[in-house]
Amino acid sequence: MSSTQPKVITKSDPTRIAITWSDGHETVYPAAVLRRLCPCAHCVNEVTGQRMLDPESVPDDLQQTDVRLVGNYAICVRFGDHHDTGIFPFPFLRDHDPSGA
Numbered sequence: 001m002s003s004t005q006p007k008v009i010t011k012s013d014p015t016r017i018a019i020t021w022s023d024g025h026e027t028v029y030p031a032a033v034l035r036r037l038c039p040c041a042h043c044v045n046e047v048t049g050q051r052m053l054d055p056e057s058v059p060d061d062l063q064q065t066d067v068r069l070v071g072n073y074a075i076c077v078r079f080g081d082h083h084d085t086g087i088f089p090f091p092f093l094r095d096h097d098p099s100g101a
């Protein structure tokens with residue numbers, strides 16, 4: 001449980017979000033990768049779980065323009081394509097480490 005809590009969230013680089021976890025592990029999420037993972041109801045069918053978003057429609061150089069904490073369990077990311085309904089719980093982020101670690 002404690003390993004899924006972030007210690008530091010760095011959003012100063014608009015092309016990525018970096019999270020340093022409470023166990024010292026650091027994960028870097030390119031903004032485009034997070035956008036493709038977006039679990040919101042616009043991007044994933046709530047009934048079937050099918051992904052509605054075409055990953056190829058997300059440019060690799062997409063930027064994030066804001067990151068907000070949601071309670072103490074998630075972050076909400078606003079993307080350069082004005083999509084801001086995605087809520088990314090910390091365990092979800094930790095499970096989707098782009099480096100595979």
Ligand SMILES: [Zn+2]
Nearest residue numbers: 038040043086
């Ligand atoms: Zn979404």
